[in-house]
Amino acid sequence: MKLTKFTHACVRLEKDSKVLVFDPGNLSETDKALAGADAVLITHEHPDHIDVEAVVAALLGDGSLQLFAPGGVAAQLREKAPDAGARIHTVAPGETFDAAGFAIQSFGGQHALIHPQIPVVANVGYLVDSNVYHPGDSFVVPDGVGVQTLLVPIHAPWNKVGEVVDFVIGVRAPHAFPIHDGLLNEGGLGLVEGHVTRIGAKYGTEYRHLSSGDSVEV
Template sequence: MLLTKFTHACVRLEQDGRVLVLDPGIFSESAEALAGADVVLVTHEHPDHYDAAALRQALSDAPRLSIYAPAGVAQDLQNRAPEHAARIFVSAAGESFGVAGFAVQCFGGQHAVIHPSMPMVANVGYLIDDDVYHPGDSLIVPHGVSVGTLLVPIHAPWSKVSEVVDFVVSVRSPRAFQIHDALLSEKGLAFTESHVARIGALHGVAFRHLAPGQSVEI
């Protein structure tokens, strides 16, 4: 499987001519990430993960494209693109489904707390083909599965470094790459990643930084 990292939280997976895209948001190169996509998985409604305009355009451009997202996101996109509503589906924690040849399991259900005064929103983390886990905006450890490739939200308004490190250690996947990194400077990102890499290595996790547009075979 080929994994390509785009800016911030967007990741593209390609295998046997099939393409799955996770969280194309407004910070990401959504049009490039979505080119030729068969399925899109959205973790939650925040615009750095959900570029509504880009997804509406993608639905128009690709008749085979299907999109899975929490109920609020799915409803919003159906309202924006009613002519494509039949290809927009609701995903929820605890569900499993197959789409475009990919096996998908859903975990979590709730966005991490940013501040008590801010309303909570739904968040679904996705495990793809029993390998790649994208948690969205949460640090939910998926239960009952072994993760081969962990996508680590390296920095967010709702997290701190110790929580990110504990998440990596708890999931304990052999491979890990950063996501959710657009809010840090280059120096700040390198500093935070050094902690994740150093402590993760003590627990068998090989953490590696991927630049936007960089691909890796997993």
């Protein structure tokens, strides 16, 4: 399976001529990420994880594109793209389903706390083919399964470096790559990734930096 990193939280998976896209948000190259996509997984409603205008255009432009998202996001998209309503699916934690030939398991439930005065929204993490785990904006460790490839939220208004490292330790995936890094400059990114690389290795996780457009086989 080919994994391609796009800016911030957007990741594209390709397998057997099928394409699955995570979180094409407004900080990412959505046109490139969504080109030829068969299915899209949305973790939550924040605009850095879903560029609603771009996603609606993709749904209306491709009558076979399937989308999976928490209830609030799914409802919003059905309202904006009623002709695509049958292809917009609501996902809750604890479900299993197929998306364009990829086997999906869902975890989590809510976005990590930013501040008590900022509402907490629904957030669903997705494990693909018992391999790649995208947690969205949370540090929920999938229960009862093993993760081979972890996508690590490197930096956000809701996390700190120690929590990032503890998440990597908790999941203990053999391989890890960055997501949610669009707000960091080169110096800040290097600092956080240094901690994740060094401490993660002690617990069996090999962390590798990917820049936007970089691909790797997983």
